[in-house]
Amino acid sequence: MEIHGFNKTTLLDYPEHVACTVFTGHCNMRCPFCHNGDLVLMPGGQPAVSEEEFFAFLNKRKNVLEGVAITGGEPTLQKDLPVFIAKIKETGLLVKLDSNGMKPEILRTLIEEKLxxxxxxxxxxDKAHYGECTGLPGIDLKPVEESVSLLMENRVPYEFRTTVLKPFHNRETFEGIADWIGGCERYFLQSYVDSHRILRDFLPDEEKAKYPAEFTAYTPEEMKEFEMLLLNRGMKSVHVRGIAE
Ligand code: SF4
Structure with a gap:
């Protein structure tokens, strides 16, 4: 596993659990607003953590932690992810995985092996704007659609979530999303938070120029309006994450 750091304790990354978070390098998307741009574009240049070091930490802390959240980058690109998770599960801790859904076959294996x-x-x-949002014009959406269908089989607790920002999301986006994943168990809207590590800023100038100089978050009121739109369009469960109620 290519581990580029871990956060020793988080109350935010694993819903309802005290967890640590492991960051993996590389991604097969290029979302310009990605807040781990360096981890995606230049993983080799980031400090690495050995598995030995991580498991030494985990074994010391397993009595105070409830779970491990594995995030990225895109963790399903790590060839030994199932083995790594199996080792975590030997400690008795729960495992949460973050994914962009581009590798449904890996997700299926992890679900079937109860990892x-x-x-x-x-x-x-929404499907029509996936390419511009992920920096992959002409993206083949089949793997993502397959992952959506797989999760909606409900064989493991799951959530879908969207990081919401201007200029990528608007009412039309959420109408399309509601029509796509409307029956899902849990859907979260997450407000964009500006960071000094966004992917766009690491791109060469000619690519950077394709994007606006600033990405901006919607106000809490606007986020609640999107939530209402989704509920009115028939979504079962929608929540806005990270804003004061
Ligand atoms: S936001 Fe996620 S899917 Fe997009 S580039 Fe970053 S790590 Fe990859």
Whole structure:
């Protein structure tokens, strides 16, 4: 496993659990607003943590932690992910995995082998705008659609979530998302938070120029309006994450 750091304790990354978070390098998407741009574009240049070091930490802390959240980058690109997770599960801790859904076959294996306790999958946009949101014009959406269908079989607790920002999301986006994943168990809208590590800023100038100089979050009121739109369009469960109620 290519581990590029871990957060020793988080109350935010694994819903309802005290967890640590492991960051993996590389991704097969290029979302310009990605807040781990360096981990995606230049993973080799980031400090690495050995598995030995991680498991030494985990074994010391397993009595105070309830779970491990594995995020990225895109963790399903790590060839030994199932083995790594199996080792975590030997400690008795729960495992949550974050994924962009581009590798449904890996997600299927992890579910069938009962290696994940919670899956969080990004829904970047409605289908029509997936390419511009992920920096992959002409993206083949079949793997993402397959992952969506797989999670909606409900064999493991899961959530879908969208990081919401201007200029990528608007009412039309959420109408499309509601029509796509409307029957899902849990859907979260997450407000965009600006960071000094966004992917766009690491791109060469000619690519950077394709994007606006600033990405901006919607206000809490606007986020609640999107939530209402989704509920009115028939979504079962929608929540806005990270804003004061
Ligand atoms: S935000 Fe996009 S580019 Fe960044 S890790 Fe997630 S899927 Fe990859």
């Amino acid at each position: 994940v306790d919670y899956l969080a999958m990004d829904i970047k946009s």
